[in-house]
Amino acid sequence: MKLYNDVAQYYDLFSLGLPGELEFYRRLAKGKNKVLEIACGTGRILLPIMKDGMDITGIDISQKMLEILKKKAKKDGFSPKVHLADMRNFRLKGKFDLIIIPYNAFLHAETSEDQISTLKCARRHLKEGGTLAMNIFFPWPEYMVKHNNKILKSRKPAFTDKHGKKIWVYDKPKYDYINQLVRVQWYFLEGKKLREKARVGIHLSFIYKKEFELLFRLAGFSKWKVYGGFKGEKLTNPKQQMVCLIRK
Structure with a gap:
């Protein structure tokens, strides 16, 4: 995959x-x-x-x-x-x-x-x-409605990659209530200015x-x-x- x-x-x-x-x-x-x-x-x-x-x-x-x-x-x-x-x-x-x-x-x-x-x-x-x-x-409906298509707070704590750089990870879930799917975008942000280093999407059913x-x-x-x-x-x-x- x-x-x-x-x-x-x-x-x-x-x-x-x-x-x-x-x-x-x-x-x-x-x-x-x-x-x-x-x-x-x-x-x-x-x-x-x-x-x-x-x-x-x-x-x-x-x-x-x-x-x-x-x-x-x-x-x-x-x-x-x-x-x-x-x-x-x-x-x-x-x-x-x-x-x-x-x-x-x-x-x-x-x-x-x-x-x-x-x-x-x-x-x-x-x-x-x-x-x-x-x-x-x-699949908690209240949670899904509240967080749908919103960038969530960084996971704590931030981690350090093999080069010694701090990386923060943000999530953005987008729920498809009809087909019971969630598409989660992971944003990997680097440095004090949170420069985007990578962006990866995963799909899950619920x-x-x-x-x-x-x-x-x-x-x-x-x-x-x-x-x-x-x-x-x-x-x-x-x-x-x-x-x-x-x-x-």
Whole structure:
């Protein structure tokens, strides 16, 4: 995916994940024979699980993100099993006890067809009794209306690139309420005068809880739980993450 190739050099510096997210996936992976991470990126989740001694494989659609992952692993003396692949139609040897799709990555499947294809592909790679786990944001209408097509405040803190220059990142989300898509423009600004260094756009779908449950069923699943946090909290507030555990 070209957009993540464009942002790969900065990704680890500003995309830090969510509180409790890494610990959640490490707990799930503990004791599993084989784990697969879909959309593993630069290895924020995959590498700690690998260091825990788990047999984990990763796929991602961005070659540059995978190159960064491999460099980080090599520096720590590891040789990761990662593949350049599309989550909608990948084919790997063997099946997995656990498949994870962290940090809204499933939402890169923009159409219902792509979402079902991704879920079916994951299901084919799961062992009987295996678990598919993912976390995604809840589409909160009030938030979307308030922030639509507005440049949001810089993420804090600003980060320093490899040349020692301060970089600030601003977001500008534009919501398509009819087609349930959000197009987020990332602005990378440099120096005191905030000179634009780069601009990258990403597209995400947004999906509500009952839609997810229908997608799970259409993909062939019959058992799932949707929580409101990484500690099994009940989903009661639109500010919560939806944390899904789907069993084969």
